[in-house]
Amino acid sequence: MPPEPRSRDVILQRLRRVTGAVRPQAPFLPRPVMRLAGESQSLAQQFGENLAAVNGGYELLDRRDAVTARVMQLVTQWNDETAERTVLSWSADELPVPGLSQTLERSGVTVCAPIDDHDGDIRARAARATVGLTGVDAAIATTGTVILASGPGKARVASLLPLRHIVLVPTSKIYPTVEAWVRERRAANSLRTLLSESKQVVFVTGPSKSADIELTLTLGVHGPRAVHALIFDDGSPR
Amino acid sequence: MQVDVSAPFDTRVRQALGDEHLRVALDRATSRLSTRRAEAMAAIDGPQLRDDARAVRQEAIDRLPTLLEELEQNLTDNGCQVHWAQDAAEATRTVREIAERARVKRIVKSKSMVTEEIRLTASLERAGLTVTETDLGEYIIQLADEPPSHIIAPVIHKRVEDVSELFHNTFGTAPTLDPSDLCATARSQLRGRFLDADMGISGCNFAISETGTICLITNEGNGRMVSSLPRLYVVVLGIEKVVPTVEGAILLWQAAARNATGQNVSVYFSMNSGPRKKGHPDGPDEMHVVLLDNGRSRVLERGYGEALLCIRCGACLNACPVYRHIGGHAYGQTAYNGPIGAVITPLLADDASAAKELPFASSLCGACRDVCPVKINLPRLLLDLRRDMAESGHAPVTERAAMRSFARVMQSARARDRAVSAARWLTRMKLLPPIRTWMRSRVFPGFARERFRRLWSSRARRAGKSSDAS
Numbered sequence: 001m002p003p004e005p006r007s008r009d010v011i012l013q014r015l016r017r018v019t020g021a022v023r024p025q026a027p028f029l030p031r032p033v034m035r036l037a038g039e040s041q042s043l044a045q046q047f048g049e050n051l052a053a054v055n056g057g058y059e060l061l062d063r064r065d066a067v068t069a070r071v072m073q074l075v076t077q078w079n080d081e082t083a084e085r086t087v088l089s090w091s092a093d094e095l096p097v098p099g100l101s102q103t104l105e106r107s108g109v110t111v112c113a114p115i116d117d118h119d120g121d122i123r124a125r126a127a128r129a130t131v132g133l134t135g136v137d138a139a140i141a142t143t144g145t146v147i148l149a150s151g152p153g154k155a156r157v158a159s160l161l162p163l164r165h166i167v168l169v170p171t172s173k174i175y176p177t178v179e180a181w182v183r184e185r186r187a188a189n190s191l192r193t194l195l196s197e198s199k200q201v202v203f204v205t206g207p208s209k210s211a212d213i214e215l216t217l218t219l220g221v222h223g224p225r226a227v228h229a230l231i232f233d234d235g236s237p238r
Numbered sequence: 239m240q241v242d243v244s245a246p247f248d249t250r251v252r253q254a255l256g257d258e259h260l261r262v263a264l265d266r267a268t269s270r271l272s273t274r275r276a277e278a279m280a281a282i283d284g285p286q287l288r289d290d291a292r293a294v295r296q297e298a299i300d301r302l303p304t305l306l307e308e309l310e311q312n313l314t315d316n317g318c319q320v321h322w323a324q325d326a327a328e329a330t331r332t333v334r335e336i337a338e339r340a341r342v343k344r345i346v347k348s349k350s351m352v353t354e355e356i357r358l359t360a361s362l363e364r365a366g367l368t369v370t371e372t373d374l375g376e377y378i379i380q381l382a383d384e385p386p387s388h389i390i391a392p393v394i395h396k397r398v399e400d401v402s403e404l405f406h407n408t409f410g411t412a413p414t415l416d417p418s419d420l421c422a423t424a425r426s427q428l429r430g431r432f433l434d435a436d437m438g439i440s441g442c443n444f445a446i447s448e449t450g451t452i453c454l455i456t457n458e459g460n461g462r463m464v465s466s467l468p469r470l471y472v473v474v475l476g477i478e479k480v481v482p483t484v485e486g487a488i489l490l491w492q493a494a495a496r497n498a499t500g501q502n503v504s505v506y507f508s509m510n511s512g513p514r515k516k517g518h519p520d521g522p523d524e525m526h527v528v529l530l531d532n533g534r535s536r537v538l539e540r541g542y543g544e545a546l547l548c549i550r551c552g553a554c555l556n557a558c559p560v561y562r563h564i565g566g567h568a569y570g571q572t573a574y575n576g577p578i579g580a581v582i583t584p585l586l587a588d589d590a591s592a593a594k595e596l597p598f599a600s601s602l603c604g605a606c607r608d609v610c611p612v613k614i615n616l617p618r619l620l621l622d623l624r625r626d627m628a629e630s631g632h633a634p635v636t637e638r639a640a641m642r643s644f645a646r647v648m649q650s651a652r653a654r655d656r657a658v659s660a661a662r663w664l665t666r667m668k669l670l671p672p673i674r675t676w677m678r679s680r681v682f683p684g685f686a687r688e689r690f691r692r693l694w695s696s697r698a699r700r701a702g703k704s705s706d707a708s
Contacts, residue, residue, distance in 0.1 A: 007531075008310075008322040011477065014535040015303040018543075022301050027448075027482045030290035030489040033282055034502065054505070117520035118469065127433055143503050155519040156466040160459060178492075178503075182485055191484055195449045195511045196316050199521055200466065203491075203507040208459040210421060211499070212375035212391060214398050215267055218421040221374055222428065223459030223506070 032179040034142040043141045043174040044231045051144030054206030055219060057228040064170075064232050067097045071166060074228065075109055075131050078164050086110045088129035088162050091153030096135045096170045096234065114155045126155075132162035132224065137194075137201075138181050139174045139229075145205040146229070147181065149198035156200055165207075165224040170234035178203070241567035243385055247595040254564040260395050264565050267394045268556040274500025275553055275609065282496075291493040292612045294486040295547040298478070302538075305447040305480045306529065312450025313527050316512030321528045325588075326356035329530045333358060333439070333472055334365050336526050340470055342367065342436040346428075348460040349373035350441025351389060351550055352476050352530060354573035355586070358439070369439075370431045372460040374424050381408055387566030389552040389574065390498045395565055428460075438464030438522070442475035443494065443549070444487040445527075450511055452527065453487050455494055457505040465510050471522035473510075477529050478546040490549055497551040497611040533586035540626075545581050545619055547612045554578050554606035554616060560599055569596060577606035577616045584623060594632045597623035658689065 037046060048058035061067055079085045091113040092101035101111050112129060114122050134154070138147040146167050150156045159165050175181040185191040195201055208223030219225045241253045241260075254260060279287070298305060310320045323329035337345070345367055347353065359369045359380075371380040375392040379385065382404055386392030393401070401420050405411045411423050440461055444453040452473050454461035465471050481487045487509075495501040514521030537545055555561045555576030569575035570593060572583040580596040587593060597620045606616040628638075647657045662685050 006322070007324045007328060008529075010324060011322055011529075011531045011535060012303050012306065014531075015306070015477075015538065018535070018538040019300060019302055022304070027486070028290075028293045028297050029483070029485055030294060031286060033287055033489065033492045054501075114519040117467075118523070123433065127429075145503060150466075150514075150518060150521060152517040152519070156462070157520055160462055160466065178488055179485070182488060186484075192449050195446075195451050195484075195509060197515070199316075199510065199512050199514055199518065200462075201509045201511075202462060203503070203509075205503050205505050207505070208457070209505055210374045210458050212373070212378070212393055213396075213401055213417040213420060214263070215270055215391070216398070216417040218418045221421055221425060221458035221460075222372070222432075222463055 032177050034177055036142060036176045042171075043176060044169075044171045044233075046141040047139050047144055047169070047174050048229060048231055049144075050142060051206060051227070051229055054144055055209065055217075056144060056206040057226065059228075059230055061230055061232040064097055064234055067168060067230055067232050068100050068103050070230055071100060071133065071168075072104065072107060072109075074164075074166055075104065078131055079109075084110065084128065086112055086125065086129040087131045087133050088126050088155070088158045089113045089133040090135060090155065090158055094135060094153040095133070096168050113153065114157060117155060117157055126157050126161055129162045130164060132158040132160070132165040133168070134158050134165070135168050135170075136173055139169045140176075140178045140181060140203075141174055142177050143205055145178065145203050146227075148202050148204060149194060150200045150202075151198050156202075159202075159204060160223055163220060163224055164226040164228065167204075167227060167229050169229050169231045170236075171231060172234050172236045174231075241565070243567050243571050247568075247570065247599075250568040250570060251564050251599075254568040259397060260565055261563070263395055263397060264562055267388075267391060268562045271391070271499065271552075271556040272609075275497050275556070276500075278496040278500040278502065281502075287489075287493055287496070288611055288613055290489055291549070292547065294481060294483075294489055295549070295612050297482055298480050298486075299538075299543050299546050301482070302477065302480065305482055306477055309445055309447040309450060309480050310529070312447065313512070314450070316450045317515075318450065318512050318525045318527050321526060323528055323530045323532070325532050326530075329356050329474060329528050329532065330358055330361035332528055333474065333526075334362060334367075336470065336472060337362065337365070337367060337437060340436065340524070342470060344431070344435045345369045345437045345439055346372050346431055346435040346460075346464050346468065347376075348438070348440040348454070348456065348464045349376045349392070350439070350474065351573045352441045352474050353439065354386060355476075356474070356530070356532065358474065370428070370435075372428050372432065372458075372464065373456075374421065374458060377424055377428065378404065381405075385567065385571070386573070387575070388555060389550050389576070389578075391552070395567065432460075432463045432467050435464075435468045437470040437472060438466075438468040439472045439474065440464050442473050442479050444481040444490055445475055445479050446482075446484055446487050446509075447480050448483055451484070451487075452510045453491065454508045454510070455491060455504045455506070456508075457499075457501075459506055462506055462508050465508060466521055469522060470524045470526070471510070471513070472526045472528065474528045474530060477531055477534055493611040494549050494551050497549075497553040497609070533588070537582070537585045540585070542581070542585055542619060542622070544614055545578070545585060547614055548578050548582070549612060550578075551611055552576070553609040553611065554614075557605040557609045559601060559603060559605065564599075569599075577620070578614070581616060581619045581623065584627075591632045594627055597627065655691065658685075661685070
């Protein structure tokens with residue numbers, strides 16, 4: 001008796017019979033959905049306002065130097081409910097502000113940048129942190145979205161587990177639209193590599209929310225209840 | 239009164255219509271979602287978005303076998319283990335075996351229609367596994383032991399009071415009318431489940447073939463949790479979910495958000511391309527992808543490929559006057575309800591007579607077609623299904639007999655005249671069983687006082703007289 005054909009082959013054969021031969025052609029490329037509101041506002045301003053429109057927060061800082069002090073203030077303000085001041089963070093090298101982690105540590109804040117989250121101790125500590133701290137791979141002005149790629153030094157949990165997420169956004173990483181970001185990645189031949197090397201690329205647009213109960217908006221269902229962007233001019237053009 | 243999803247169709251509809259709370263909840267929710275959708279589509283070039291979204295999906299279905307092979311190759315290159323399943327039994331067995339091999343005990347699931355379709359949770363629970371739904375709405379109905387009643391808002395049928403009582407009875411929390419309190423309870427209950435789970439399971443909104451990427455749309459963040467925290471991550475997806483390019487997936491993400499909830503984009507859009515690599519701080523150690531047919535190739539064979547373009551936004555439910563009155567449970571034991579459910583539930587079923595009432599549960603008003611982001615001609619598909627059912631003998635006996643006599647009578651003027659006279663009497667006697675059944679859900683227009691043929695001949699006589707006078 002011949003072996004039973006594998007499900008894969010059965011399914012593909014059935015589909016082939018119906019779809020027949022389709023001439024290979026260049027894939028259809030959709031047009032951008034949103035446009036920038038206008039030229040009068042900077043990308044940074046529009047990014048911030050669109051993030052605020054989806055219940056996020058933002059501040060425009062004029063210098064990179066101002067970031068550290070502001071992060072410190074926020075951590076103190078948000079951590080006063082608990083005795084332990086723990087920040088769940090990307091590693092120092094991955095944050096766009098040099099020396100930030102070290103300054104926090106020196107001020108008595110425990111900075112937890114997981115090396116391996118499957119280690120039980122790290123996970124327990126990560127789960128207790130009330131503030132998360134990350135940079136961005138890109139930010140999108142029209143939607144107020146931040147794009148975060150995971151990878152070495154860039155723990156997924158930092159933007160996911162804590163109740164509050166501070167996201168550091170250098171202006172050089174802000175793109176007008178999500179389509180513009182993809183186009184640039186595609187042109188640089190780095191789109192596929194980014195996805196397959198990072199394993200998870202996530203677009204985050206504001207705090208976690210649900211409207212499951214009577215369509216009433218509630219924030220912080222599973223992810224952070226607050227997403228707060230500190231936008232600063234890093235002086236390097238994109 | 240609750241709708242019993244396993245009761246006959248007529249009973250389900252009667253139960254739904256008799257439930258005053260349900261009517262109010264449905265009316266409120268569907269009108270708000272419809273308004274938000276309309277505003278979100280008016281804020282951009284809506285027709286362009288629909289044209290482009292349709293084109294992306296059409297290309298995917300036209301090139302389905304090729305794209306699936308490409309997807310399989312790229313998923314494998316990304317380190318995923320790919321499984322194929324012809325039906326629900328094979329898919330659930332596959333997931334169960336993955337769990338058994340890895341000695342999994344606790345599973346967290348994010349909302350997924352395809353796993354509802356194959357009743358995955360029940361199958362895993364029978365195997366002794368603990369499965370927790372983590373979408374807030376799905377979690378509520380899991381606690382209440384009910385099926386979802388809307389594709390994107392599964393507890394659309396529950397009031398805040400109902401949820402409060404459920405949580406009070408389950409966790410002993412204080413009664414509250416504030417959804418944020420209920421949300422906080424769910425957050426703390428579910429956080430531990432996420433951290434302790436050995437395996438995460440999700441569906442998939444789009445699978446990008448060119449990169450081997452599984453895309454998940456969520457607002458709550460549970461999709462990120464199940465794909466990031468447990469050691470194992472299993473994705474179950476219908477084979478129609480494939481999309482050729484990253485650009486296509488990003489377009490459909492925006493189309494789905496605008497049409498489902500009226501958002502520009504969802505809070506989270508996760509693109510997962512395999513298990514974590516060495517040196518990554520987190521992410522699953524293993525990622526499995528189950529490609530499920532379960533009737534989809536048959537949908538194509540029967541010429542209903544258009545139904546596979548659907549991106550499950552739920553806009554057609556909110557627009558449908560029938561859904562807005564009866565809600566999701568009246569559609570029976572199916573994961574998919576509303577107009578798209580009335581099309582794909584009978585199509586996906588093995589048995590041609592299954593859910594045979596659903597294509598008839600529509601007034602064919604076309605509201606669903608007008609809101610569909612991929613422009614599926616739902617009324618056309620419903621009519622085609624009705625024709626198929628009539629031709630294959632699944633229409634009710636009385637209806638078939640009635641249609642046969644109608645055809646005979648209409649072929650002769652004498653017979654028609656006599657039948658019309660008889661019908662005048664019969665419609666007055668509404669109690670006769672076949673007519674009574676038929677008229678229960680229909681308004682029959684009354685006969686005119688004077689018959690047309692008589693009117694016509696008397697007019698002709700009068701016209702003859704007046705022309706004489708001139």
